[in-house]
Amino acid sequence: MVDTHAPAARKAAGEPQWRSAARVRAGTPRGRAAGRARSRLVAGVGLLVVLVLAAVLGPWLGGLDERAVDYSAIRLPPSFEHPFGTDSQGRDLLLRSLAGLRVSLLVAATCAVVSTLLGALFGAASGVLGGWPDRLLMRVVDTVNAVPHLLLGIVIVALYRGSVIAVIASIALTHWTGVARIVRAEVLSLRDRPFIDAAISGGATRMRVLRRHLLPAIVPQAALSTVLLLPHAVWHETALSFLGLGLPPHLASIGNILGEGRAAVLLGAWWIVTFPALLLVASALAVAGIAAWWRDRTLPRRRSELEL
Amino acid sequence: MSRELGALVLRRLAFAVPVLVIVAIGVFLLAASSPFDPIYQYYGVDVFTATDADLAATRARLGLDDGVFQQLGRWLSGVLSGDLGSSRSFRQPVGEVIAERLPWTILLVTVGLLVALLLALVAGTVAAWRQGGMFDRVVTAIGHAMEGIPPFVLALVAIAVFALGLRWLPVAGLTDAGAPATVGQITRHLVLPALVLGVSQTPWLVLHVRGSLLGAFAEDHVAGARARGLSEPVVVLRHALPTALLPFVTLLGTRVPELVTGAVLVETVFSWPGIAEAVVTSALAVDFPMIAALAVLATAAVLLGSLLADVAVAVADPRVRADG
Numbered sequence A: 001m002v003d004t005h006a007p008a009a010r011k012a013a014g015e016p017q018w019r020s021a022a023r024v025r026a027g028t029p030r031g032r033a034a035g036r037a038r039s040r041l042v043a044g045v046g047l048l049v050v051l052v053l054a055a056v057l058g059p060w061l062g063g064l065d066e067r068a069v070d071y072s073a074i075r076l077p078p079s080f081e082h083p084f085g086t087d088s089q090g091r092d093l094l095l096r097s098l099a100g101l102r103v104s105l106l107v108a109a110t111c112a113v114v115s116t117l118l119g120a121l122f123g124a125a126s127g128v129l130g131g132w133p134d135r136l137l138m139r140v141v142d143t144v145n146a147v148p149h150l151l152l153g154i155v156i157v158a159l160y161r162g163s164v165i166a167v168i169a170s171i172a173l174t175h176w177t178g179v180a181r182i183v184r185a186e187v188l189s190l191r192d193r194p195f196i197d198a199a200i201s202g203g204a205t206r207m208r209v210l211r212r213h214l215l216p217a218i219v220p221q222a223a224l225s226t227v228l229l230l231p232h233a234v235w236h237e238t239a240l241s242f243l244g245l246g247l248p249p250h251l252a253s254i255g256n257i258l259g260e261g262r263a264a265v266l267l268g269a270w271w272i273v274t275f276p277a278l279l280l281v282a283s284a285l286a287v288a289g290i291a292a293w294w295r296d297r298t299l300p301r302r303r304s305e306l307e308l
Numbered sequence B: 001m002s003r004e005l006g007a008l009v010l011r012r013l014a015f016a017v018p019v020l021v022i023v024a025i026g027v028f029l030l031a032a033s034s035p036f037d038p039i040y041q042y043y044g045v046d047v048f049t050a051t052d053a054d055l056a057a058t059r060a061r062l063g064l065d066d067g068v069f070q071q072l073g074r075w076l077s078g079v080l081s082g083d084l085g086s087s088r089s090f091r092q093p094v095g096e097v098i099a100e101r102l103p104w105t106i107l108l109v110t111v112g113l114l115v116a117l118l119l120a121l122v123a124g125t126v127a128a129w130r131q132g133g134m135f136d137r138v139v140t141a142i143g144h145a146m147e148g149i150p151p152f153v154l155a156l157v158a159i160a161v162f163a164l165g166l167r168w169l170p171v172a173g174l175t176d177a178g179a180p181a182t183v184g185q186i187t188r189h190l191v192l193p194a195l196v197l198g199v200s201q202t203p204w205l206v207l208h209v210r211g212s213l214l215g216a217f218a219e220d221h222v223a224g225a226r227a228r229g230l231s232e233p234v235v236v237l238r239h240a241l242p243t244a245l246l247p248f249v250t251l252l253g254t255r256v257p258e259l260v261t262g263a264v265l266v267e268t269v270f271s272w273p274g275i276a277e278a279v280v281t282s283a284l285a286v287d288f289p290m291i292a293a294l295a296v297l298a299t300a301a302v303l304l305g306s307l308l309a310d311v312a313v314a315v316a317d318p319r320v321r322a323d324g
Helices: A007-012 A021-027 A029-063 A093-129 A131-146 A149-159 A164-191 A194-201 A206-242 A254-266 A271-298 B002-032 B038-048 B052-062 B068-080 B094-129 B134-147 B151-165 B183-217 B220-227 B232-254 B256-269 B275-284 B288-316
Strands: none
Touching (some): A029 A271, A093 A164, A093 A254, A131 B288, A149 B002, A149 B275, A164 A206, A206 A254, A254 B151, A271 B134, B038 B052, B094 B256, B151 B183, B183 B256, B232 B256
């Protein structure tokens, strides 16, 4: 569909301005877009599997300890012995980054699940109840959205500093609003479908309709939201830890490593920031690739070349 | 039209006032539930050598012994009479801290936003125009990759490359140590933070400009313009771009929270003496009045951003009715 709107590009490529139906089917931009989405999925899954395996298995292989301090090997540039170099306390940065990735991914996954549950509950309640409870709940969503997320997160974490629960709470409490909106919209659209009418005329109670018919229909949406939330949660946790407000310093998270690396960068130790940051970006990209494919699969109406 | 706009503004204000009050009270209650005792921050290490009588006197002076609702009431009545209270972490009235620091943040955010707008509009337009071309693919790939890079990583990389590696620009601060705040000094120190803030905001904007421009190319009036034989620049810039920019304005309005977030991180890394850096300082110090004032300020900025965007869209697009 979009190909008719980029005649300039096609003219430049020497292609005719019209296409036979067979060629259109074979190579439409939508087909190409789907192909690209598939390759992004494959790349994303592959990357994520490698990262997760490395994060889970890496620190245990060979009985190495990411906390082992060696003051004779401070801020060494990357070498065969220390592929990522060492930090200001002579700790091996590769082991530390992998341990950090594990912590970051764990915290992020917990946050994503908690905020999805919270948002789904809120959105479903809002959509099912309707009327003034719905309006009230949506005003709550608007109010939470009006406060910049990191600011609210900083406030929550600063006041309960050094606890992992506070970090998880600060991310979950600021990221559920998007899920709530999506689930509410979904419930509103499901409510008027014939199968719900059929259930009600079959004598199902409101609770049964909710449990048996509405909630299962929401699951794909909610699961997609969880995946989409993952990069946000990683991002948020990293930012908090970087500011010195997130996870306690003894837990190596990517953010903590980067925060400690800030001073080291000024001394010229670029590797302390570069490699953990690359791991972070790689995991974010992997999740984004998977999420893009999943979105195309579950929301065919929104599938479009524009999204890619 | 103007009456509708007035009604829009009034309705938003009617929503904003309770939200701001709720945010202030919420932050206050949150701070009160914290297990940290602000007296430790106030005294620092001296808390171990101070006598109990001293501590008690200070507590009484700061009003820390009163119940949280008493403190809240005192603060709210102060705010209503124009006194924002005094910040314990800066040892200054909150109003003074804000007045000193806000201009620097506004300077940084404005320049950063202009950088982001310029980059996004130019790169997004060219990418959409030559859709599928080399430039388009590069821009799209970089855009998606950049979405995953937090601003502080970008800031550290920028410092490592441009300040330490190439020695072009200073590492941090508003001026060189001890130097007077002249325009030249501040400009030199502004370049890196503003660029980092701008570039960190660009990916979303660029992908959005590209996407909505591609959508605009599909509209009938663009096909009509092409059919009339207008030149390509006229079609793209005069016919397609204006319709594509309407949702872009709305997007800009909704990205104020991310701009605030970016400012917090960038100001912290670059030791920029703005208001966003004060967020971290005062949060670490459990500084009730300062945190509350900053939260309200940031919330007001977010609400103002979305209001301005809606007004701009309503003014620019006659099809949009301002009562929605």
